[in-house]
Amino acid sequence: QVQLVESGGGLVQPGGSLTLSCAATGSIYSIDVMGWYRQAPGKQRELVANILRGGTKKYLDSVMGRFTISRDNAKNTVYLQMNSLKPEDTATYYCHIDLGPTDYWGQGTQVTVSS
Numbered sequence: 472q473v474q475l476v477e478s479g480g481g482l483v484q485p486g487g488s489l490t491l492s493c494a495a496t497g498s499i500y501s502i503d504v505m506g507w508y509r510q511a512p513g514k515q516r517e518l519v520a521n522i523l524r525g526g527t528k529k530y531l532d533s534v535m536g537r538f539t540i541s542r543d544n545a546k547n548t549v550y551l552q553m554n555s556l557k558p559e560d561t562a563t564y565y566c567h568i569d570l571g572p573t574d575y576w577g578q579g580t581q582v583t584v585s586s
Contacts (some may be wrong), residue, residue, distance in 0.1 A: 473497035473575050475566050480580030487584070488554045493566030493577055495547040504569040505542050505549035509562035509582075519564070520551060534560070556584045 479491040506521030520530045520540040528540055539552040549566060561584050566577035
């Protein structure tokens with residue numbers, strides 16, 4: 472059984488920073504892709520960023536230059552450093568991992584950017 476434990480969400484003012492963390496535990500041999508998605512009320516879930524095991528990264532255009540994704544393969548943990556946050560970044564953020572034949576989602580962590 473694989474579980475994803477997310478942390479780091481919260482309320483922050485525009486221009487502020489937050490770091491999300493997601494630790495994967497359980498029967499894991501290797502994680503191909505680790506990533507973060509987000510979903511705002513009334514909108515579809517979208518990919519924010521992902522990172523391959525070898526380090527290749529992909530970002531949503533609107534977060535490029537503000538967000539940084541990283542992973543620690545030894546700890547099966549993925550991080551999302553979010554800087555210069557904007558109100559439009561407000562959403563529930565979900566961790567996602569792809570093990571190849573299967574994939575898993577975290578429970579979601581709320582990020583609210585408001586003054």
